[in-house]
Amino acid sequence: MQLHISPSMRHVTVFPGKGVREFIKFKVTSRRLSYKMVIYSLLFMTFLLRFIFVLTAMDTIEGETQCSSLGCIGKRLGPRMWRRPDSASVTVPEEIYRVLEGAEPDEPTAGSDVPQTLEEFIEEMKSDRTDAKTFALRLRAMVSLLDQKTRVAKIQEYLYRHVASSSIPKPLHCLALRLAQEHSTNVGARHQLPAPERVPALVDPELYHFVLASDNVLAAAVVAASLVANALLPGSVVLHVITDRKTYAPMQAWFSLHPLAPAVVEVKALHHFDWFTRGRVPVMEAMEKDRAARSHFRGGSSAIVANVSEKPIIVAAKLQALSPKYHCVMNHIRIHLPELFPSLNKVVFLDDDVVVQADLSPLWDIDLQGKVNGAVETCRGADKFVMSKRLKHYLNFSHPLISKNFQPDECAWAYGMNVFDLEAWRKTNISVTYYHWLQKNLESDLSLWQLGTLPPGLIAFHGHVHVIDPYWHMLGLGYQENTTVEDAEKAAVIHFNGRAKPWLDIAFPEIRPLWAKYLNLSDKLIRACNIRA
Template identity: 60%
Template sequence: MREGKDQKSQKTGIPRRRVRELMEMKYFKKFSFFLLLLLFLVGYTFLIISSETVDEEGGCSFSGCVGKTHPAMRKGTPMESKVVEEIWRVLEEDTDPKVLEKRSFAASMGEFIGEMKSSRPDATTFALNLKAMVSRIEGKARAAKIEGYLYRHVASSSIPKTLHCLSLTLAEEYSTNANARRDLPPPEISIALTDNSFYHFVLASDNVLAAAAVAASLVNSAARPSRSVLHVVTDKKAYAAMHAWFSLHPLEMVVEVKEMNQFEWFGKRKERVLEVMERDRKARVRFRGGPSAIWAASKGERPGDVAAKLQTLSPKYYSMMNHIRINLPEMFPSLKKVVFLDDDVIVQADLSRLWEIDLRGKVNGAVETCHGSDSFVMSKRLRNYLNFSHPLISSSFDPEECAWAYGMNIFDLEAWRKTNITRNYNLWVQKNVESGLSLWQLGTLPPALIAFHGHVHIIDHHWHMLGLGYQEKTSLKEAEKAAVIHYNGRAKPWLDIAFPHLRVLWTKHLNLSDTFLQACDIRAA
């Protein structure tokens, strides 16, 4: 049986070592360093050659010979200054790429200097050869960076074999073990599901391991976990595995696991919702042509633009799990207030205090993302998400208005039910699909920024720290201070491309000696 599970677990995934090497892009770093060093030395290289090379026939130094033959060198200024000036002139002016392609093929500085010594060119020829070499190195560096983005896209969009194994193993357990099919929650405490004296949390996920980590961190950080209720929402494919995990790993809080089809709301609107989602998916594929088309068309584009195109193809942007939060008032008609958690967060503080925050009549309590020490993650305004060249956007919103974050939000469902937020969200999603994704390209946050406009109460930034999946420079010390840390970005903590020093904050909430985790070779690193 174990052998069969291992075979199943090999279905997906790409080599761990290859992913890590590509994510670090070691060869790109080498190219970048070499390029910077080359540019730093450019003003001196020709002088070195000049001083060491002697014209055998004329008996003059090379720079002296250049002075006799090159008009630019016949003025009364020092020879060294004229040589450097000529080199920079050639480097700065536009040159036909075809001309550069025929120039020096030196692969290193040593080869280049040797080639120049043997051929003894004038300053102009020297500069053209240098420019050709720099151009080739830039091209290699750019190609390496784009390749890294492509592999990062593949690595972040694929299901690791360990997670695939865990889902299959738990699904099998669900079908063969009655304990894995026990009612969640047990009938005697099911009344808590609609009791507003409890603290209600909603987690939407089809990733069992991610959901397990979020749930464990919520319990570990709660002052009174027994007064908390976790509503886990998943899809049909992951339901058996998700139910089995929480049945076999009881927590101190109340846990409910439901599949989307079990909600009355979904039964009423299923066809309409799925139709919009499918149209959105097709529009994205047609819009970008898929990863292979993006790669083929990447010549001449900036690596950052290529990365943005690849990001639009991420499966999460047309996953139902990412859209259901806009329907929370209908999904939980008896509840007054809930905290919604993404499955790539970890809770580090007692979140029951969120219920004490006065939202002042607003619907959504969220942190702003335009202020903070992290200039990349915390510099987001509406212009970063919406296309302000489109009249529908520019006529309705201010591009400099601060954006806010999904991932950990407290929602006042009573206030929400008095608004048209959900209806407006669906209308704008429809408009974006009909416009060929010309209003925005990425995910569910842009339509939420529109639909919740005027309905957001900003909460203190310590409640929600973002960016742990974006950049390695995030400080572990700072991350430990946040109430909730969010691994938004491609480097999810369950992937091999996760940042090791930040991953520990996630893995510490998993019992790695668990039988199921060990069977699927799920480890801390």
């Protein structure tokens, strides 16, 4: 830009650029015009022109649908300055609120003229051009109908899942029958477990002792196979399998026909323990009382589903209470580990729905610092759905017995893979506390905690738990369908807690192979019972 001022100060000429003929000429009528005023005016005009050009270009590029630059300020503020209503600030008519907050109308039925879908509702509103009140009434009727359908569908889903998870699949029943037949006809299926020369290992405190309580032969077989396959020193592994009387023959037949040498495997039924057959057994008495109480207060599945006043999640909890696993002695027997194994000082207890993916011998090097139970906390972790459990999620803090003895925000821990210091346990009254609170729960009409074996365990072991690294125990594979295979493969033990057990058809197909890979699908018994991966 060039600036030319005539000697008489009557003309000021501005050339926009070199070689440009067009120019701007100012005629000054007075000699009193200062040089500074002219220069400042020209600079201001130049800046203003460039600013307008840039804003116009940006507004053109962004278009009217994406108005985010300063060039759109006028478009945004214009309606407000001129008191024009903006489409985004239009409020819902009060008439709609009055209708939606009014008294509950009669529940619509599927055969009524209520729109069944959102598309039908929109089409009806377009064709009738109704007022706000009619719009709200029709909207409320449609939402009520859809809510009713959703509730029925959720309850049906919970009922079907309850039936699927509580029933014994035909392949598992077939396997148990064939193994029982092998036990009665095949001498090789009745071998003494362990072999006589390995019996001293059962009480050797220098070895790694694992306890597995189960009445599911297939599940126990996978736990045992995965444990031994991933052990760095399989010859130092001693697995104590505890089962009930009816499953003892099939369980012994399986491990007799499928030895896991050099590991030591012992199979015993509850009636083989001297302690269990000597007089009254608290666990059996507690189970009988619990079964009678559940039958009285809960009723059958038909009565639970027929209750239309309860939320689906409450219905699901009551259906889960009918699960046979809550009446199974295998779920309560862990509270008597010190009596069952009087010669051992430390054991690792495994549930039958876990898979071992790493060597577990380092668990014996963990210093429990005088505590009894080494367990993984369930209130911290990346998976907020699984790892967000505190005592308030299991115990009923509206009951005075619970609220005055425990803190609701205290972190919970998990069963499934626990390190138990039996020597420290024998110095406590944990087992007595366990049955004391079971009795209190029965006297309170089963209102002290959610149904299951973990809540009384949380109470009995309160103050006796040492937190271990979550690497050792990953939970939720039986109900968290968002668990990735990559994350599951990083854990030492994965736990299929929940309804979707890996041996059921409702298991999550993405993570089921982590369990199925420890099945020998070429085994004649597995093939005969049509057990598939």
